[in-house]
Amino acid sequence: DVKVTQSSRYLVKRTGEKVFLECVQDMDHENMFWYRQDPGLGLRLIYFSYDVKMKEKGDIPEGYSVSREKKERFSLILESASTNQTSMYLCASSSTVPSNQPQHFGDGTRLSIL
Amino acid sequence: GDSVTQMEGPVTLSEEAFLTINCTYTATGYPSLFWYVQYPGEGLQLLLKATKADDKGSNKGFEATYRKETTSFHLEKGSVQVSDSAVYFCAFTNSGGSNYKLTFGKGTLLTVNP
Numbered sequence: 245d246v247k248v249t250q251s252s253r254y255l256v257k258r259t260g261e262k263v264f265l266e267c268v269q270d271m272d273h274e275n276m277f278w279y280r281q282d283p284g285l286g287l288r289l290i291y292f293s294y295d296v297k298m299k300e301k302g303d304i305p306e307g308y309s310v311s312r313e314k315k316e317r318f319s320l321i322l323e324s325a326s327t328n329q330t331s332m333y334l335c336a337s338s339s340t341v342p343s344n345q346p347q348h349f350g351d352g353t354r355l356s357i358l
Numbered sequence: 359g360d361s362v363t364q365m366e367g368p369v370t371l372s373e374e375a376f377l378t379i380n381c382t383y384t385a386t387g388y389p390s391l392f393w394y395v396q397y398p399g400e401g402l403q404l405l406l407k408a409t410k411a412d413d414k415g416s417n418k419g420f421e422a423t424y425r426k427e428t429t430s431f432h433l434e435k436g437s438v439q440v441s442d443s444a445v446y447f448c449a450f451t452n453s454g455g456s457n458y459k460l461t462f463g464k465g466t467l468l469t470v471n472p
Binding site for chain 1: 388389390392394399400402403404407409447451452458459460462463464465
């Protein structure tokens, strides 16, 4: 089974802090994704990466950056955390071949910014 | 553009009742269709999938058939259990565009009472 591991289940940080959320997958997947999930808004794509050192903006990239130095690891960075970034963050990975593969998700990180 | 419309919840049923959650999609190309389930406090799990027209995906008693003519992928279960209480998301990837991105519906909360 595919395993996507997010480093923290719960995280509390202060406004203005730099926050790192880490995600590791063990299936050699090319694609990795970061979403945030908010009540009434569903899942929204922040950033994704289709290869090492490659990244593309999703639907809501403002206030976030990402890093993919190794194939198995995809980090989400909040450069200066704000209260409106309090949310559930979900990481996912998928294979490119064959095409149209499902994404596999981690358990999520519930982040609170105080 | 690409989109998913799924039945708004919440849906409340008694144990052993029949479940239908409607899902329709708008996509260019040849999408693969998925249902994901999210149990309380957890990430998303792939429930079932269908990759071409008339395919039926099934898992844990849930079924959904890929209907290209009606662009639908409705989720059904003949007899729900309390343990099926969760949020259900309909989604697709689209070979006509970026075939590794998922388009999600907003989710449907299902509560099953004993």
